[in-house]
Amino acid sequence: MMMEVVYVAVAALSLLSVGQSAPVTSCETLIQPVVIQGRDQLLGKWIYIAESTTFPGSRLLTDRFLESGWGKTTAANESDAINHYQVQKMFGRCFSVRTKLTLQNSTLYMVKPYSSAVTLLNTGCFDCLVFHSRFTLGGSTYIGLQLLSRRSGVSVAEKEEFIKQVECLNLPAAAFMDPEKGLCPDDSLAEESETTDLSSAIEDMSSKVLSVLGDIANSEGGMETLIKQISRGRA
Template identity: 55%
Template sequence: MRRVMMVFVHVAVAVLSLLSVGQSAPVTSCESLIQQIEIQGRDQLLGKWMSIAESTDVAAFKLLTEMFVETCWVKITTAKENNAIDVFQAQKMSGRCFTLTSKMTLENNTVSMVHPFSVSEVFLRSGCPDCLVLQAKYTIGRSTYTGLQLLSRRAKVTAAEMEEFKKQVECLNLLPPTIMDPEKGFCPDESTIKGKGTIDLTDVSNHMNSESVSLLENIINSGGEMLVETISSSMAGLKEN
């Protein structure tokens, strides 16, 4: 139960993808701000990206991120399949690093995966030259949730770029975004992160079943307090080990 919950938090809070969309003029109207962009190919996604800020339509998710998540970065590489990418995530939560490796499919301007739960992501227009604004739909059991994430090649973005993202959040009627704090430091690079007290969640994620997903759905929908208590207990247990 404890490890399953940690997998869910890691995946749902810091889900993947990146695209350098090129410089464009700042946009202000909601129609322009939430306009989807076309992906030219997976090569545009490759490399290392930082999670800058994110929003959601679930108050429990926002509370969870604010309480536990400090920083996160993502490294995307090509998979053997022509339409797939391998995604390595390193997320720092309460001073400890958690990693997860997953495979996602790129098709029709959408990045998606089906396990351990369904995730579908599209890319929105941005005036930031090296950013990606990622709108995601998560289907967990019978419930669907929405999220918006700002990713960048940089650890920080300008005030104007952050303001644009906040307007996009408002246009989608999501909760005010949670902004990561790069001053708290990032997990080490992939080549050096193993064997340094890092917890890898890949195997647990790969073996999650429908019963586990249903349990997660029930915990999420029961309210933020139960979700936070579950994760708090998990983090306390990890510190004891």
């Protein structure tokens, strides 16, 4: 049960997650929202490169348990909605989550497994998206920033630009994924898959689990204690 909570928690927290050819340098430019002309620019496969959030212990969870991740966005039946299929590698295993988001006035809204609003920020990375999110867990609101790319790795300059964006927004230091650990395969259309689908688990457990997770995260030393217990359980 404890490991299922961890899988769901890490997967849920990372749900949140194309411009010029030269790096952007000023904070004023780096935190400038980008107008989303339509959902087409969001469609396709995206590799998770890095993220930063004000959620306590988020970097510890990412650094300790999340090896790599990618997502595939497709058009939903509704003209203002998109479907997101996300796959993460944790503990050498693959886990997937399916969610649905609605696009309104250049903002992506998600209701389940938790409430969030996501906008795009300016970036000099030619094939990247930078998601700036505001999400609510357990009655508390947090801010997040996530870098996604069509590539499995970005340049040093592109990493530095994202780090600068994090600093401009006064967010905690970013956690970077490790592309050398490989990406999970795309089993979204396969009849049989080695990828474990967590969508139902998140749907059933999200309210209670994420509320408890929020309480743990906001308690002094809560996340460190939880991670130590999990690590001992896997030893």
